[in-house]
Amino acid sequence: MSLSPDWGKTDATIGLHGGTVNGGSTGRKSIVIYFRIEPGKRTGRHTDSAEEVIYIVEGLVEARVGDERALLVAGSIVVIPPGVIHDITNAGESPVTAIGFFSEDRVDSVFEEPLLPRDTDTFSLP
Secondary structure, three states, X not given: OOOEEEEEOOOOOEEEEEEEEEOHHHOOOOEEEEEEEOOOOEOOOEEEOOOEEEEEEEOOEEEEEOOEEEEEOOOOEEEEOOXXXXXXXXXXXXXXXXXXXXXXXXXXXXXXXXXXXXXXXXXXXX
16 A cells, blocks of 8 residues: 655644555445654644544554543554544654544545645545
8 A cells, every 4th residue: 555645734743644445445334544643743633524443553642632632552542523623643753653444435534724735625535
């Protein structure tokens, strides 16, 4: 799987590499994504139209979901309800890898800041 880079248009702390593992074409009502965040970077605050469950494969993250914050280590899971603003930050000194599971076969994500290179704040999967 190839990972595509995204970064914040004006916020240098936003930066991740991600890719879709599967999608609606598999006949399942879910989408699975894989992403990597380098030290000092974060996903950027955004909402998703479907519930997301994130499994931390490796690394240390600070997860912000709504008004809640938590430090998560490898093996941890965070559940994000649909429409709730959230952000995942690499809080360690090594890259974070994670897998996100969405409960729908289509997901619309809206970021507070446009992401480059596509220069948009709205993404849809698949």
